[in-house]
Amino acid sequence: MTATAEAPLAATNPDWWRGGIIYQIYPRSFQDTTGDGIGDLPGITERIPYVASLGVDAIWISPFFTSPMKDFGYDVSDYCDVDPMFGTLEDFAHLVATAHRHGVRVMIDLVLSHSSDQHPWFVESRSSLSNGKSDWYVWADPKPDGTPPNNWLSIFGGTAWQWDARRLQYYLHNFLISQPDLNFHNLEVQDALLDVTRFWLDLGVDGFRLDTINFYFADADLRDNPALPPEHRNATIAPSVNPYNHQDHMFSKNQPENLLFLRRFRELLDEYGACAVGEVGDAQRGMELLGEYTRDGQGVQMCYAFDFLAAEPLTAARIVDVFHRLDREAPDGWACWAFSNHDVTRHVTRWGLSHAGARAYATLICCLRGSVCLYQGEELGLPEADVAFEDLQDPYGIQFWPEFKGRDGCRTPMVWEPSNRNGGFSDVRPWLPVSSDHLGHSVALQEDRDDAILHHYRAVISMRTTSLALRRGEQDGIEARGNLLTFTRVADGERIFCAFNLGESEVALTLPEGSWNLVEGIGATMPGAGGMTLGPWEYAILRAA
Structure with a gap:
C-alpha cells in the first residue's frame, strides 16, 4: 500500500501559527495500541478527539522515523519511513486525515542536523575517502599527535569527535557518538534534506518543529571554541555538571550560513502554505538567533525559546527581563513559549508550584505575546515522575547519574484512567513505568471534576483563541x-x-x-x-x- 496525501489544513489559514497553541506529543508515551508497552501512531489517532477537545490549533509529534533508538528517534536511519514500533506510513496518513477532520493541524519533528550512524548515507560516507557521499558528513584529519582536530565538546559529554578506523579520520557528533553531524556546506546534503521535507509536505503535514536549528553548519575551518568565563555559564542547554557549559560555542554552531539554508527551507514551506518552529539551543545567543531566524519571512516563522524552560523560578522580574531582551535583541522576531517539554523537568516540579500556582502559570502562558507549546500531561498538572536508576532509559541520565537524572522523569506515559497501574496507556509493562503519583491526575478522573486543572486549561485556551488581542496583539x-x-x-x-x-x-x-x-x-x-x-x-x- 502507498500512503495517500492529505491536503494541508494550514494552507486554509497560513497565519494560524501567529499566536497559535501547539500540543506536543511524545509518541512513545502517549497511547499503546499494539501491546508492546510503547506508544504508536494509531494510539495518537485514537486520542485525537481528546486533543481537539482542548481547543489547540496543532499537534507537534516528536520523531517517529525509522531509527535504532539510541536517542529515542532523534537518531534517524530513514527520514522517509515510520519505525515499525510506531506503525506505518498508512497509519501516519490516517492520523493526518483524522486530525484534519477534527480541525487540528499536524506538525512533525525534523532532525536535520545529524542522522543515525546506521543511516545509509553515513554507512556509505564512512566506507572510504572517495565514495559519492564521502563529504556528506563532517570529517576531519587528526592533529599530528592523533588527537581530535579541535576542542569542540558534545552535549552528551566529552569530545564531539569520534575516530573512525576505516577512513582514519574523526567525524563530528554534537550529540551521541551514534549521531554523526551532516555537512551542510555540501549543497547535495541540503538538497537531500529539502527532498525529505517535501516528502512529508506531500503527505499533508502542516508544518515542522526543527530540532537543533542552530547546529546545521559548523565552521568550515574547524576553529577552536573559546573558553566561557564562569560568570557567563548557565545550565539552560546542558546540566551544570556537563563541561559543555565551559565553552562559548562560537564555531561549532550558530554559523551565518544557516540563514542561507533557512531561506531555501522557507521557500519550500511557502510553496505549501506550511510553517515551522525552530529549536534554538544556545544559552548565550538564543534571543539574538531567534530574531535572526524569524526575520522578514526569510527563515522559519517562529523559534522555540528556552527562556522559560530554565530551572530557576519564573518570577515576575524574570519575565519582564525576557521580554525586554526580546524587544532589544529580536524586535521583529516571533517566539514560541513553553514551560515544559520532553527534555526538561516538568515545570510543576521544577518551580515547586502549588495547585493555585499551576493554574496561574497556565493562564499566564496563554496571555503572553508569542505562540505557545503545551507538553502532553501539562494540562493535567502532572509533576515530574521519580524514575529509579534501574528503570532509566535515557543515555543522558545514565551518563550523569545521580547529579543529573536525565529526561525520563518527564517522558513517562500519559495517564488516561486510574483503574490499573499503567494508567490506561498500555495493557503491558510500559517502556517507562507509570508514576503512581500520576494516577490521581488521570484524564478520566479530571473529566468528572468541575474544579480540575484540565478544565481550567480548556477555559484559558478558549479565552486566548477567541481574543484577537491575546492571540496576536x-x-x-x-x-x-x-x-x-x-x-x-x-x-x-x-x-x-x-x-x-x-x-x-x-x-x-x-x-x-x-x-x-x-x-x-x-x-x-x-x-x-x-x-x-x-x-x-x-x-x-x-x-x-
Whole structure:
C-alpha cells in the first residue's frame, strides 16, 4: 500500500501559527495500541478527539522515523519511513486525515542536523575517502599527535569527535557518538534534506518543529571554541555538571550560513502554505538567533525559546527581563513559549508550584505575546515522575547519574484512567513505568471534576483563541512590582489588561484608566475606584469596556 496525501489544513489559514497553541506529543508515551508497552501512531489517532477537545490549533509529534533508538528517534536511519514500533506510513496518513477532520493541524519533528550512524548515507560516507557521499558528513584529519582536530565538546559529554578506523579520520557528533553531524556546506546534503521535507509536505503535514536549528553548519575551518568565563555559564542547554557549559560555542554552531539554508527551507514551506518552529539551543545567543531566524519571512516563522524552560523560578522580574531582551535583541522576531517539554523537568516540579500556582502559570502562558507549546500531561498538572536508576532509559541520565537524572522523569506515559497501574496507556509493562503519583491526575478522573486543572486549561485556551488581542496583539507596558506582573495586549480596538500575583503574599493593584470588565480571574472581583487586591497566586484578565 502507498500512503495517500492529505491536503494541508494550514494552507486554509497560513497565519494560524501567529499566536497559535501547539500540543506536543511524545509518541512513545502517549497511547499503546499494539501491546508492546510503547506508544504508536494509531494510539495518537485514537486520542485525537481528546486533543481537539482542548481547543489547540496543532499537534507537534516528536520523531517517529525509522531509527535504532539510541536517542529515542532523534537518531534517524530513514527520514522517509515510520519505525515499525510506531506503525506505518498508512497509519501516519490516517492520523493526518483524522486530525484534519477534527480541525487540528499536524506538525512533525525534523532532525536535520545529524542522522543515525546506521543511516545509509553515513554507512556509505564512512566506507572510504572517495565514495559519492564521502563529504556528506563532517570529517576531519587528526592533529599530528592523533588527537581530535579541535576542542569542540558534545552535549552528551566529552569530545564531539569520534575516530573512525576505516577512513582514519574523526567525524563530528554534537550529540551521541551514534549521531554523526551532516555537512551542510555540501549543497547535495541540503538538497537531500529539502527532498525529505517535501516528502512529508506531500503527505499533508502542516508544518515542522526543527530540532537543533542552530547546529546545521559548523565552521568550515574547524576553529577552536573559546573558553566561557564562569560568570557567563548557565545550565539552560546542558546540566551544570556537563563541561559543555565551559565553552562559548562560537564555531561549532550558530554559523551565518544557516540563514542561507533557512531561506531555501522557507521557500519550500511557502510553496505549501506550511510553517515551522525552530529549536534554538544556545544559552548565550538564543534571543539574538531567534530574531535572526524569524526575520522578514526569510527563515522559519517562529523559534522555540528556552527562556522559560530554565530551572530557576519564573518570577515576575524574570519575565519582564525576557521580554525586554526580546524587544532589544529580536524586535521583529516571533517566539514560541513553553514551560515544559520532553527534555526538561516538568515545570510543576521544577518551580515547586502549588495547585493555585499551576493554574496561574497556565493562564499566564496563554496571555503572553508569542505562540505557545503545551507538553502532553501539562494540562493535567502532572509533576515530574521519580524514575529509579534501574528503570532509566535515557543515555543522558545514565551518563550523569545521580547529579543529573536525565529526561525520563518527564517522558513517562500519559495517564488516561486510574483503574490499573499503567494508567490506561498500555495493557503491558510500559517502556517507562507509570508514576503512581500520576494516577490521581488521570484524564478520566479530571473529566468528572468541575474544579480540575484540565478544565481550567480548556477555559484559558478558549479565552486566548477567541481574543484577537491575546492571540496576536501587541504587548505593552510589561512591568514587575515585587511578585505582581502586569501588561496590556491590544489589537483592532480590543484592549486586554493582565495582572498576575506570582507569589504568596497579597498585592494591591491600581488599574489603568478606563472602565474594565472581568474576562477571567481567580479570586478576583471587580474593583471600586480603580483598584483591586490579588491574593497569593491570584490573577485578573480584564477587557476594556
